Amino acid sequence: MKDMHTLEKSVQIETTKMTARGVQVHYGTNHALKDVDVDILDKTVTAFIGPSGCGKSTFLRCLNRMNDTIVGCRIDGKITLDAQDIYAASVDPVQLRAKVGMVFQKPNPFPKSIYDNVAYGPKIHGMTRGKAELDAIVEKSLRRAALWGEVKDRLDAPGTGLSGGQQQRLCIARAIATNPEVLLMDEPCSALDPIATAQVEELIDELRSQFSVVIVTHSMQQAARVSQKTAFFHLGNLVEFGETGQIFTNPRDPRTESYITGRIG
Numbered sequence: 001m002k003d004m005h006t007l008e009k010s011v012q013i014e015t016t017k018m019t020a021r022g023v024q025v026h027y028g029t030n031h032a033l034k035d036v037d038v039d040i041l042d043k044t045v046t047a048f049i050g051p052s053g054c055g056k057s058t059f060l061r062c063l064n065r066m067n068d069t070i071v072g073c074r075i076d077g078k079i080t081l082d083a084q085d086i087y088a089a090s091v092d093p094v095q096l097r098a099k100v101g102m103v104f105q106k107p108n109p110f111p112k113s114i115y116d117n118v119a120y121g122p123k124i125h126g127m128t129r130g131k132a133e134l135d136a137i138v139e140k141s142l143r144r145a146a147l148w149g150e151v152k153d154r155l156d157a158p159g160t161g162l163s164g165g166q167q168q169r170l171c172i173a174r175a176i177a178t179n180p181e182v183l184l185m186d187e188p189c190s191a192l193d194p195i196a197t198a199q200v201e202e203l204i205d206e207l208r209s210q211f212s213v214v215i216v217t218h219s220m221q222q223a224a225r226v227s228q229k230t231a232f233f234h235l236g237n238l239v240e241f242g243e244t245g246q247i248f249t250n251p252r253d254p255r256t257e258s259y260i261t262g263r264i265g
């Protein structure tokens with residue numbers, strides 16, 4: 001019985017949510033990403049690490065087509081979400097970004113109220129039929145982002161008036177309000193103090209029960225704390241991808257070892 005339970009659990013954990021095959025990115029003549037293959041698992045935190053300029057953010061942006069808007073950026077290869085090609089002509093990038101949400105390095109609330117920041121996505125995607133439903137989504141999202149208790153009495157106050165850590169949790173609430181399946185986070189704690197960082201890290205761990213989370217981080221301690229899988233990038237190549245514990249304790253590639261021991265980057 002126990003074996004069956006363990007088996008079910010591991011099957012659930014190993015469900016693939018997104019795949020990348022042969023992904024190449026050029027910015028004009030700059031070959032920024034070279035032939036990247038990766039599987040992003042469901043309900044798992046995947047960390048992208050590597051020295052500055054190695055292509056981590058570029059690859060992250062490929063996963064919800066944020067690079068589409070960059071003039072001169074060319075993307076080759078195939079990326080799927082639930083086995084569907086996200087670059088297919090039939091895919092609307094706006095709809096895709098509701099499923100594959102994003103949180104940026106610097107908290108960037110809209111110049112609107114706390115309520116409207118969170119309500120924005122559900123409104124533009126026509127997810128609700130009325131105010132009561134929208135109120136419920138706003139409350140649920142703020143609760144999931146561990147911010148409700150701090151803002152429930154001032155939902156009409158501007159989002160930009162919150163502290164940095166609260167603004168980042170507001171941006172997380174905004175991103176999860178559309179019920180995404182994957183949450184991309186580009187150095188989400190780099191502008192935060194240690195207490196706010198710890199809160200966001202705790203939140204990431206909690207969100208993993210519902211979504212697949214992909215986080216770009218410069219902090220190896222953070223990658224080790226929050227992720228189960230780690231991808232190490234170097235000079236546009238995905239050098240190594242595996243269990244976080246293995247990458248940090250027993251890297252297979254000498255470049256990974258040099259990076260984690262502080263010799264490159």
Ligand SMILES: Nc1ncnc2c1ncn2[C@@H]1O[C@H](COP(=O)(O)OP(=O)(O)OP(=O)(O)O)[C@@H](O)[C@H]1O
Nearest residue numbers: 027030032050051052053054055056057058059070
């Ligand atoms: N919008 C852009 N236009 C032109 N080139 C870009 C753009 N964004 C990134 N690049 C280039 O692509 C390469 C990879 O950059 P990217 O930002 O993906 O690396 P990164 O690993 O995320 O770096 P960092 O850790 O410093 O944020 C670099 O050579 C960079 O100059």
